[in-house]
Amino acid sequence: MADMDLQLTAVASERPPRRQAQWIRTWFGTPGNTVVTLVCAGALFTLGRLVIDWLLVNATFAGTPADCKSATGACWPFLAAKLRYMLFGFYPFEEQWRPLLALILFVGGALVSMLPRLWGRALLGAWFLVLMPVLYILMAGGFFGLMPVPTSQWGGLPLSFLLSFVGLACALPLGILLALSRISDLPIIRILAISFIEIVRGVPLISILFMATVMLPLFMPDGITIDKLVRAQVAIIIFAAAYIAEIVRGGLQDVPRGQSEAGSSLGLHYWLVMYKIVLPQAMKKVIPPLVGLFIGFFQDTTLVTIVGLLDFLDTVRSAMRDPAWQGIAVLEGYLFAAAVYFAFSALMGSYSRFLERYFRTTHD
Template sequence: MQEHDMSWVRTEMALAQPAPPTERGAYAWVRKNLIGSVGDIVLTILGIAIVLWILPQVISWAFLNAQWTGPDRTVCTTVTQGGIQPDGWTGACWAFVNAKFGQFMFGTYPIEERWRPILVAILFVALLVPMLIPRVPRKGLNAMLLFVALPIVAFFLLLGGVFGLPVVETSRWGGLLVTLSLSFVGIAVSLPLGIVLALGRRSKMPIIKWLCIVFIETVRGIPLITVLFFASVMLPLFLPAGVTFDKYLRALIGVSLFAAAYMAEVIRGGLQAIPKGQYEGADSLGLGYWQKMSLIVLPQALKLVIPGIVNTFIGMFKDTSLVLIISMFDLLGVVKQNFADANWATPQTARSGLIFAAFVFWLFCFGMSRYSMYTERRLDTGYKR
C-alpha cells in the first residue's frame, strides 16, 4: 500500500522565462529573414552586392557631386560645355530645382499672389491632420469643414474676383497646386459617387441598375486620356452656342467620374463579401434600406476594401499627370516644360527634375499607403486573437 500521495498540483503560476538568446534580438531576426535557408543566403548575398554596387554611385551623384545652388546652367556643366565643372564631372543639378521651385509648386501663378495657395495649403493641413487622428473629437464637423467648406473657400481664394482679390485664371495654375487640387476633389467626389453607383448596380430596380451598369462599364472601358480629351475638346461641340466650361472644371469632372467608376467596383466587391446573415439580421430588426446600408452593411464593406480604395486614390493621384494632354500643367508637366529653358539646358537637368517629381509623387503615395495600413490595423478588431 502506498503511504505517500504522489499527486501534486501547482498552487501558483510558473514565472515567465525569457526567450533563448538565439530566438531574440538582431541575430534571431537575421537568421530568420536573411540566412534561414540556402536560397535565402544566395538572395541576401546577391542583394548586398547590388546595393554595394548601386548605392555609392547614387550617393556620389545625388549628394557628394551635386550642385545645390547657382544662377544658371554654368554650375551644372563642364568647362568643355561652357560651364565651371571639370571635364568628366557628373552630378545632380539641384540648382535647377531650387531656381524653378516656385514654378514647380504653383505654375505661373502670380508671385505676389502666391500667399493665397499657401493659405489654402495651411487650411488644408489644419483640417486634414485632426481628421486623420482617431482620438480627436467632432469628426462630423471636421468632415464638413474639410470636404464642404474648404473647397468653397479655396475656390474663391485661388480664383479671386471677390473681396478685392484680383482674378487669377485657371490657365495660370500649375505644378503641385493642380496635382493636389485635382486629386483632392477627385477623392472627395469619387468615394461617395462610387458608393451610390455600387448600390445602384446591386439595386432591384431595373432602370437604376442598368443605368449604373452602363455608366460603369462605359467609363471603365475608356482610357482616362480619352475621357480628358472628350471633356476638353468634344464636350464644347455639344453645348449651345456661347455656353462653355472652364478647362480646369472639365478636367475635374473627367477625373472624378473616371475614378468613381473604378471606385464603384471596389465598393461592390466589399458589399458582395458581406454574409447574407447581416442583411437578414438588419431586416429582422425592421430597418429600412438606407438604415440597413448605412448602419450595418456599408461600415463592414468599406472596412474590407480599404486597400482597394486607397489603391484607387493612389492611381488617381498619379493619373493627374495625364492632364498635360489638354494643355494643363501639373507637377510633372511643369517640370518637363522647364527643360526647354535655355538658361538651364544641361545634360543633368532632365534627370534631376524628373527625380524630384518622382520623389514628390512617391512621398504622397507612400503617405497614403502607410495611413491605410494603420487604418486597417486599427479597424481589424473582428480578427484579433
C-alpha cells in the first residue's frame, strides 16, 4: 500500500516539460537541426534586411520619375500617380467614384453573405433583385442622371470581381445540374452531360474565350452583335461549370446510397431527395476544392485581355508601360497586384477553413 502511495505521489509530482525546453529541443536538439536552424535564420535575416532596405530605407516616397530613376529602392510615387488607373482602367476619371462605390458595395455584400446563418432565399433575392441591379446602374449609368459608360471602358479591379463573381455564381447551379445529369440513370442525359464536361475540360479557357470573341459573331445574324463583356462572361460560366460539375460529382459519390434510398422510402421524389438529403451532404464534403477553384478562376480572369477587356492585372501592366515610368517602376506594380491577389486568396482560404469548422466536415 505504501509503495502504491509513493508511485501515485511520484506521478502527481511529474510536470509536463516546459514549452521553452520543447522549443529548444525542436530547433537545436541535434547537430543537424542546429545547422539547419542557423542557416535558415541567417538566410531569413539577410533576405529581410534586403527587403526592408528596398521597401523603406532606400525607397522614394515622393518625387518624380527622375527621382525614382536615381534611387536604389522602391518607387512609391508610381503607385500614388497610377493607383486610380490601376484600379479602374479607362473608366472616365470624373466618374470613378461610381466603380469605387460599386466595389465597396460588392465587398460589403460579400462579407455579409459569408455568414452561414444569413443564407437563404432572402439573401439570394437581395443579391439578384437589389444589389446586382444597383451595381450595374452604377457601372453602366444611363439612369438617374448618371453618364452612360460603355463596357469597353470598364476595367481594373471591379471588372475582375464582376467576371469572377457573376461567372462562378451562375456556374455553380449549372455545375450542380451537370453533376446530377452525369450520374443520372437516363442514358441520353448522362451521355450529353459527359460529352459537355469532357469537351469543355479538354480545352484551355483561352480557347473558349477566343471562340466566344471571334467565332461566335460569325454565326450571328447580320446587325446583331453581343457585347464582348457578355461573351467573356458566358465563356467563363461554361468553363467553370464543367469543373464544378466534376467536383460536385465527387461529393455526390461519397454520400452513401442508403441516404437517397431512405428518402425515397419516405415518399420523397427525386428532386426533393437531392435538395433536402443528398446535396447538403455532398456540398459540405467539397468545400475545399470548390474554394480552391474559385480562387483559381479569380486569378484566371487575367485571360480576358484576349477579348480586349482590361482586368486588374492588365491595367497594372498598362500603367507600367507609361513612357514616363517605363523601366523605372516594374517590381512595384507587380508587388501591388500580387498583394491584392494574395489578400483575396488568403481571405477565401480562411473562409474555407471557417466553413469546414462550421459544418464540422473534419474529425479534428
